[in-house]
Amino acid sequence: MVYRKMKIIILFIVVGQLANAQRGKINWSDDGNSYTVIRDGNIVQINPLTDSATIMISKAQLTDPETKEYLKPQSYVFNNNFTRLLIFTNTEKVWRDNTRGDYWVLDIFSSMLRKLGKKFPAKSLMFAKFSPDDVNVAYVMENNIYVEQISTGEIRQMTKDGTRKKINGTFDWAYEEEFGCQDGFRWSPDGLRIAFWQVDATRIKDYYMLNTTDGNYSKIIPVEYPKVGETPSSASIGVVTLYDRRVVMMDITGNPEQHYLPRMSWSNNIELVVQQLDRRQQVSNIILCDAIKGTSRIFLTEKSTTWVEVNGTEDDPWRWVNGGLEFVWVSEKDGLRHIYRKNRIEGTETLLTKGNYDIGDIKCIDEERNFVYFTASPEDATALYLYRVPLDRGNFIQQVESVFKKAADLFSGSLDEPDLVSSKDQKGVHQYDISPTGRFAYHSFSNYNTPRVSEWITLPNHKPVNETKSIAANIKTDEKNDVEYLRIYTDQNITVDAWINKPKNFDPSKKYPVVLYVYGEPAASTVMNRYGAHSNFLYNGDMRADGYIQVSIDNRGTPVLRGAAWRKSIYRKIGDLNIVDQAGAFKKLLQNRPYFDAERTAVWGWSGGGTSTLNLLFRYPELFKTGISIAAVSNQLFYDNIYQERYMGLPQENMKDFVNGSPITYAKNLQGNLLYIHGTGDDNVHFSNAEVLVNELIKHSKQFQYMPYPNRSHSISEGAGTFQHLSTLYTNYLKEHCPPGAR
Numbered sequence: 001m002v003y004r005k006m007k008i009i010i011l012f013i014v015v016g017q018l019a020n021a022q023r024g025k026i027n028w029s030d031d032g033n034s035y036t037v038i039r040d041g042n043i044v045q046i047n048p049l050t051d052s053a054t055i056m057i058s059k060a061q062l063t064d065p066e067t068k069e070y071l072k073p074q075s076y077v078f079n080n081n082f083t084r085l086l087i088f089t090n091t092e093k094v095w096r097d098n099t100r101g102d103y104w105v106l107d108i109f110s111s112m113l114r115k116l117g118k119k120f121p122a123k124s125l126m127f128a129k130f131s132p133d134d135v136n137v138a139y140v141m142e143n144n145i146y147v148e149q150i151s152t153g154e155i156r157q158m159t160k161d162g163t164r165k166k167i168n169g170t171f172d173w174a175y176e177e178e179f180g181c182q183d184g185f186r187w188s189p190d191g192l193r194i195a196f197w198q199v200d201a202t203r204i205k206d207y208y209m210l211n212t213t214d215g216n217y218s219k220i221i222p223v224e225y226p227k228v229g230e231t232p233s234s235a236s237i238g239v240v241t242l243y244d245r246r247v248v249m250m251d252i253t254g255n256p257e258q259h260y261l262p263r264m265s266w267s268n269n270i271e272l273v274v275q276q277l278d279r280r281q282q283v284s285n286i287i288l289c290d291a292i293k294g295t296s297r298i299f300l301t302e303k304s305t306t307w308v309e310v311n312g313t314e315d316d317p318w319r320w321v322n323g324g325l326e327f328v329w330v331s332e333k334d335g336l337r338h339i340y341r342k343n344r345i346e347g348t349e350t351l352l353t354k355g356n357y358d359i360g361d362i363k364c365i366d367e368e369r370n371f372v373y374f375t376a377s378p379e380d381a382t383a384l385y386l387y388r389v390p391l392d393r394g395n396f397i398q399q400v401e402s403v404f405k406k407a408a409d410l411f412s413g414s415l416d417e418p419d420l421v422s423s424k425d426q427k428g429v430h431q432y433d434i435s436p437t438g439r440f441a442y443h444s445f446s447n448y449n450t451p452r453v454s455e456w457i458t459l460p461n462h463k464p465v466n467e468t469k470s471i472a473a474n475i476k477t478d479e480k481n482d483v484e485y486l487r488i489y490t491d492q493n494i495t496v497d498a499w500i501n502k503p504k505n506f507d508p509s510k511k512y513p514v515v516l517y518v519y520g521e522p523a524a525s526t527v528m529n530r531y532g533a534h535s536n537f538l539y540n541g542d543m544r545a546d547g548y549i550q551v552s553i554d555n556r557g558t559p560v561l562r563g564a565a566w567r568k569s570i571y572r573k574i575g576d577l578n579i580v581d582q583a584g585a586f587k588k589l590l591q592n593r594p595y596f597d598a599e600r601t602a603v604w605g606w607s608g609g610g611t612s613t614l615n616l617l618f619r620y621p622e623l624f625k626t627g628i629s630i631a632a633v634s635n636q637l638f639y640d641n642i643y644q645e646r647y648m649g650l651p652q653e654n655m656k657d658f659v660n661g662s663p664i665t666y667a668k669n670l671q672g673n674l675l676y677i678h679g680t681g682d683d684n685v686h687f688s689n690a691e692v693l694v695n696e697l698i699k700h701s702k703q704f705q706y707m708p709y710p711n712r713s714h715s716i717s718e719g720a721g722t723f724q725h726l727s728t729l730y731t732n733y734l735k736e737h738c739p740p741g742a743r
Contacts, residue, residue: 025433026433026435026442028435028436029045029435029436030436031436031437032435032436032437032438032439032440033047033049033435033437033439033440034046034047034048035048035435036056038073039053040059041059041062041070041072042055042056042057042058042059043055043056043057043062043073043076043085044056048440048442048456048465049440049456049458049465051466057085057106057108060111061106061108061111061113062087062106062113063113064113065113071087071089071090071104072089073087073088073089074088074089074091074098074101075087075088076088077129077130079130079134080130080132080134081134082108083107083108083109083134084105084106084107084108084130084134084150085105085106085108086103086104086105086106086128086129086130086137087103087104087105087106088101088102088103088128089101089102089103089104090102090122090123091123092123094126094182095173095176095177095683096176096177097182099126099127099170099182099183100123100124100125100126101123101125102115102116102122102123102125103115103116103117103125103128103137103139104116105137105150114153116128116137116139116148117139117141117146117148117155118153119155120141124141124142125139125140125141126139126140126141126169126170126183127139127140127169127170127182127183127184127185129185129187131147131187131191132187132188132189132190132191133190133191134150134191135149135150135151135191136148136149136150136191136242137150138158138185138187138194140168140169140170140184140185142162143162143163143164143166143167143168143169143170144157144158144159144160144161144162144168144169145157145158145159145168145169145185145194145196145240146158147194147242156242156245157245158194158240158242158245158247159196159198159238159240159247163202164224165200165201165202165204165224166198166200166201166202167184167197167198167199167200167201168184168185168196168197168198168238169184169185169196169197170182170183170184170197171184171197171199172199172201172204172224172233173223173224173225173640173683174225174226174232174233174640174641174642175199175233175235175260175262175642177640177642177643177684178640178642178643178646179260179262179310179314179642180313180314181197181262181314182314183314183315184196184197184199185197186264186265186266187266188266188269188270188291189266189268189269190269191242192241192242192243192269193239193240193241193242193269193291194239194240194242195237195238195239195264195266195272195291196237196238196239196240197235197236197237197238197261197264198235198236198237198238198249199233199234199235200233200234200235200236200256201224201226201233201234203231203233203234203257204224204225204226204230204231204233205224205225205226205227205230206222206223206224206225207222207223207225207227207683207686207688208220208221208222208223209221209222209223209680209681209682209683209686209687210680211681211711212680212710212711213710213711214711221681223683225640225683225686226640226641226642227637227638227639227640227641228636228637228638228639228640228641228644228645228648228650228651228658229637229641229645229650229651229652230641231257231258232257232258232259232260232279232641232642233257234256234257235256235259235260235261236249236250236252236256236261237249237250237252237261237264237272237274237289238250239272239291239294248291248292248293248294249294250272250274250289250291250294250296251294251295251296252274252276252287252289252296253285253287253296253298254276254278258278258279259276259277259278259279260276260277260278260279260281260642261274261275261276261277262275262277262310262314263275263310263312263314263317263318264317265317265318266291267288267318267320267324267344268324269291270290270291270292271288271289271290271291272288272289272291273286273287273288273289273299273317273318273344274286274287274288274289274296275287275310275317277308277310279645279650280307280645280646280649280650281307281308281642281645281646282303282304282305282306282307282308283301283302283303283308284301284302284303284308285298285299285300285301286298286299286300286301287299288344299344299347300342300347302331302333304332304333304568305571306568306571307568307571307646307647308332309330309332311329311330311331312330319362319365321341321365321367321391322367324344325343325344325345326341326342326343326344327341327342327344328340328341328342328352328362328365328372328391329341329342330359330362332564335563335564335565336356336357336358336563336564337358337359337360337561337564338351338352338353338354338358338359339351339352339353339359339362339372339374339389340352341391341392350392352372352389352390352391353374353376353389353418355378355417355418356378357376357377357378357418357561358376358561358562358563359374359375359376359387359561360374360375360376360377360384360561361374361375362374363375363386363432363434364434364435364436364438364441365391365438366391366437366438366459366460367391368437368438369438369460370390370391370392371388371389371390371391371438371460372388372389372390372391373386373387373388373421373432373434373438373459374386374387374388374389374418375387375430375432376418376561377561380427380529381497381554381560381561381562382485382497382499382527382528382529382560383427383428383429383447383528383529384428384429384430384431384528385420385421385422385430386420386421386422386430386432386443386462387418387419387420387421387422388418388419388421388460389418389419421459421460421462422445422462423462426445426447426471426475427447427529428445428446428447428448428450428529428530429445429446429447429528429529429530430443430444430445431443431444431445434459438459438460439458439459440456440457440458440459440465441456441457441458441459442454442455442456443455443456443457443471445471445475446530446531446532447529447530447531448481448483448485448499448529448530448531448533448534449477449478449479449481449483449531450475450476450477450478450531451476451478451531451532452530452531452532453471453474453475453476454471455469455470455471455474456469478531480504481501481534482501482502482503482504482506482544483499483500483501483502483534484499484500484502485497485498485499485527485529486498486499486500488553488585488588488589489588490581490584490585490587490588491584491587491588492580492581492584494556494581494584496553496554496555496556496581496585497527497553497554497560498527498551498552498553498554498585498589499527499533499534499551499552500549500550500551500589500593501534501543501544501549501550501551502544502549503543503544503545503546503547503548503549503742504542504544504545504547506595507595507742508594508595509595510595510742510743511594511595511596511597511600511742511743512547512548512549512595512596512597512600512741512742512743513547513548513549513597513600513601513602513738513739513740513741514548514549514550514551514589514590514596514597514600514601514602515536515543515548515549515550515551515601515602515603515604515734515738516551516552516553516582516586516601516602516603516604516616516624517536517550517551517552517603517604517605517609518552518553518582518603518604518605518609518612518613518616519558519605519607519608519609519612520555520557520558520578520579520581520582520605520608520609520612521557521558521570521574521578521608521609521611521612521647522557522558522559522567522570522574522647523559523608523643524558524559524608525554525558525559525560526552526553526554526558526609527552527553527554527560534550534552536550538604538726538727538730538731539727539730539731539734540724540727540728540730540731541731543740546735546740546741547740547741547742548740549595549596551586551589553581553582553585553586555577555578555581555582555585556569556570556577556578556581557569557570557573557574557577557578558578570647571647571648571649572647572648572649572654572657573657573661574636574647574648574661575611575612575615575636575660575661575662575663576657576660576661578612579612579615579616579619579620582612582616583616583619583620583623586601586623586624587623590623597743599625600625600738600739601623601624601625601626601738602624602625602626602627602628602734602737602738603616603617603624603626603627603628604627604628604629604630604730604734605629605630605632606630606631607630607631607632607633607684607685607714608633609630610629610630610631610632610633611629611632611633611634611663613627613628613629613632614627614629614632614634614663614666614667614674614676614693615661615663615666617629617670617672617674618663618666618667618669618670619666619669621669621670621671621672624672625672625673625737625738626672626673626674626733626734626737626738627672627673627674627675628674628675628677628730628733628734629674629675629676629677630677630678630716631677631678631679631682631684631685631714631716632663632676632678632685632689632690632693633662633663633685633689634662634663634664634667634689634690634692634693634696635662635663635664635689635692635693636648636658636661636662637651637658637662638685638686638688638689638692639685644658648661663693664692664693664696667693667696667697667700667702668696668699668700668702670697670700670702670704673704673705673733673737674697674702674704674705675704675705675706675707675729675730675733676690676693676694676704676705676706676707677706677707677708677709677716677726677729677730678690678707678708678709679708679709679711679712679713679714679715679716680708680709680710680711680712681710681711681712681713681718682712682713682714683713683714684713684714685714687708690706690708694706705733707729709722709726
């Protein structure tokens, strides 16, 4: 035991603090030289350079001392000096993710394991975090913030007004769904204060879901859900001081019921930086708040005639550089997604990504080597590559231009061109998880006929750590795939990206049934050049072997890297412009591809795609003979205000646009075959969407098939046998009404 402790002490000195373990992300050390994984129940440290593994925390240390059961962490985080480990386990879902559960603190050297919040019910704590000074852990329980002293177990309640609708330290349904906000409090760097969101949903009406399956009597499940056109929840920022539990609310300009506060962080021990969006989400203010006095001032404003995107994540909204004097920010204000470096004292800014291209996401800022790494695809919006530019681009260019007349050669012939880091010979989608210091990265690649392959690389040279395990040494082509990527020019002079997945043993002299997979709204794209993107996960079998042609199209308004004008042209036109583009492109395919059987055409989609399916089937019966719509918004007035008002405006001002874009308006035109599917426990797209659509179809004597899944959510994933039933239902209906095979 002594020997093992000594090894851990040495590791602490070498690798620095390990980051919070999050699903889907690599748990890097702060110095970027290692990462951790859970392997055989142990927390293991991996050196990507050598692939050597060292057990840091054993499975025995993660075992409940009373029940002798292994805790099975969902996530974990070390404290600053590596003497303790915080473990999140026994979790349950809150809306989208498992964010409520039990937290335990492990004293690493003594192997003592203690459960936090013992006086509270099981599975009741949320978002526990060590204080930076390693004295306390803070967490949320029943919409109030608590602080527990680690050494004594003393629990102090920091906020006392939390209720189901008065929410401290976390968020209501709409904030989580539309802004990605879940964890709603932040420790100050010195650990003396906690800044937190307070969302007041007391004036928000409840949508009542009905659970009729878990007992003899039905159970009402209320969800505070602000529908489009309804006043938003009031959002405020408070700061509570630990020693006296005094709460100071930040005096942020404007009516809190007419704005959103989607991002907030500390810039130092006494100042907060907050992003404020007006209700229409057309004005973004970056606000500096004095955490002691509660005063605030607007530091930066950005405006749009459509909407301003919320950038960054809830836990990483501003990427601070130059000792916190500046931050890196993404904006579309010049018509493209570009990266800017902004000075928080002077308000000045420098454009880093000059040129006629969009950036995707910032992947890493390497201040030591003066690089900003980001994803982009200047020539092909269906692909994605890693690029970089100098972090101090403006000053750097001025210096080299004055000293070296041909400095443009450093940037592949143009000062406006970014430096391509990914291999130009590997055309498709490159993904990266880069270490905090920019030294290592986990790199994966795929395209339509190249199965996903990955490697560890070093940066900035983008060299594989191990040549035998590199992408170049292991890449394989799936010659069985027959996918065509193309651009379609519609009669409206619009160019859209699409793919066609052809059947096995394809014979162009014959005719095949065609199935269009659609989404079509601003939340997602369906036409990316990655492996497996062309497979129908719901189909029970092999669509290619059964003789189906599959198609997908990205219309205007989808979030692809084709400029802000492309993405934002859908403003106030959801259910109109996207449907025109989809139908126009599909019509061109029918005209130009004689092997498309115009009598066997189907369209299907889920959520926004279910909505598009209904609109296409109702409005273009000459193009689509069969539709399968899942969890669709049938009436745009039934969806939440943050999403719908961002992209459609306020119905009080342009009700006609909401009516024109809603499938229920055109239900009377149904001529083909419709299978409509919805979960009765859907908290996202409410079941009322299904019921009003059913009533409208009945009203007009339209025959269709209808499948409500009792007490299932938006994913229709709960309950034994659900997916198999859904898949079988979908497949049988498609085969019956859009028969497979060549003719």
